[in-house]
Amino acid sequence: MTTPQISIRNLCVDYITADGDVRAVNDVSFDIGKGEVFGLAGESGCGKSTIAFALMRLHKPPAFISAGEVYFADENGKMNDIMQLSDGEMTVFRWSQMSMVFQSAMNALNPVIPIVDQFTDVIMRHTDKNKYEAVKRAEQLLQIVDIHPNRLSDYPHQFSGGMRQRLVIAIALALNPKLIIMDEPTTALDVVVQREILQKIYALKEEFGFSILFITHDLSLMVEFSDRIGIMYSGQLIEVASAQDILKNPYHPYTHGLGSSFPSLTGPKAALIGIPGNPLNLLDIPTGCRFQARCPRVEEVCRTTANPLRQIEANHMSNCHLAVAGEAIKFVELETA
Ligand SMILES: Nc1ncnc2c1ncn2[C@@H]1O[C@H](COP(=O)(O)OP(=O)(O)OP(=O)(O)O)[C@@H](O)[C@H]1O
Ligand SMILES: [Mg+2]
Structure with a gap:
């Protein structure tokens, strides 16, 4: 990883519900380097979007950030804890330093306002550009994403989903x-358009040098477009490694299960296994490892002892008690005909 752009330390986010306090994000720490794409994966409800909203400080009650620091590199490389910013300071910081493409991005545009106003609104609110300059910037932005600037006065419904x-x-x-959070940026699109858009995002990242937090269910897209990947389970980060390594040499049985439950397009034929059992009820957290009830390798220590994320190999972390350097979990490969 390059110098960090953002450094998230021990982040905890809770939801206050009628049944009690639900800790949806529990003690999560990771860095994203300058110009790096960090993928965040894990099954539905594991806390990915909660992290995204907390980082942007766009979370709403009943969610609240109960612990943690989020350091963000400024122009001079100094790391400042953005959790300490006042609401006013955060409003200035948001979009200019860190922006987000929401999970339901297709609905994020206001249907009754022409897109020119949606662009100029953001630009004029955060810069001292006048309307004319903001429109010019909007035209430039449209060209950056390969849409003709003469479409600027159109309404959202006049564009295709991909557009x-x-x-x-x-x-x-x-x-x-400097950082863009993308929460399922292409999930609602067909696979061809998905790939086109991700290639576009990647090219823009290369051109402008921003970092990306990339959240998606699609592991093959994630491996293709990320530098490093963090796997979440039940509110915790359970494994972090390079995109090349994480599914090939997993050090956590859950990651192994994820890797075994989707077909590889290019690799050897492998048995699709899946992960039996259900996600954890966050109101009923067991002592020890959160994956114990579904884990094929579970041992006594997993039921009794907490398992913080730890370094297993250079650039590879896992919170599995049983992980031993050099002994990644092997895939069951089918004999090819
Ligand atoms: N408003 C809320 N009140 C109570 N609990 C919530 C609320 N919003 C989310 N949660 C809980 O927080 C946990 C994490 O949800 P989150 O939306 O972050 O998951 P996710 O990983 O983004 O899932 P998906 O892949 O489906 O988008 C879930 O258990 C969810 O039930
Ligand atoms: Mg989500």
Whole structure:
């Protein structure tokens, strides 16, 4: 990893519910380097979007950040804890330093306002550009995402789904942020358009040098477009490694299960296994490892002892008690005909 752009330390986010306090994000720490794409994966409800909203400080009650620091590198490379920013300071910081493409991005555009106003609104609110300059910047942004600037006065419904997605990405780029959080940026699109958009995002990242937190269910896309990947389970980060390594040499049975439950397009034929059992009830957390009830390798220590994320190999972390350097979990490979 390069020098960190953002460094998240021991982040905890809770939801206050009628049944009690649910800790949806528990003691999560990771860094994203300058210009790095960090992928965050894990099954539905594991806490990915909660992290994204907390980082942007766009979480709403009943969610609250109960612990943690989030350091963000400024122009001079100094790391400042953005959790200490006042609401006013955060409003200035948001979009100009860190922006987000939301999970339901296609609905993020206001249907009754022409897109020119949606662009100029963001630009004029955060910079001292006048309307004319903001429109010029909006035209430039449209071109960046390969949409003709003469479409600027159109309404969202006049664009295809893929184009709307690109518009939302263009708005996220408007103020040249250093980090863009993308929460399922292409999930609603067909696979061909998905790939086109991710290639576009990647090319823009290369050109402008921002970092990306990339959240998706699609592991093959994630491996293709990320530098490093963090796997979450039940509110915790359970494994972090390079994109090349994490599914090939997993050090956590859950990651192994994830890797075994989707077909590889290019690798050897392998048995699709899946992960039996259900996600944990966050109101009923067991002592020890959170994956114990579903784990094929469970041992006594997993039921009794806490398991913080730890370094297993250089650039490879796992919270599995049983992980031993050099002994990654092997895939069951089928004999090819
Ligand atoms: N408003 C809320 N009130 C109570 N609990 C919530 C609320 N929003 C989310 N949660 C809980 O927080 C946990 C994490 O949810 P989150 O949306 O972050 O998951 P996710 O990993 O983004 O899932 P997905 O892949 O489906 O988008 C879940 O258990 C969810 O039930
Ligand atoms: Mg989500």
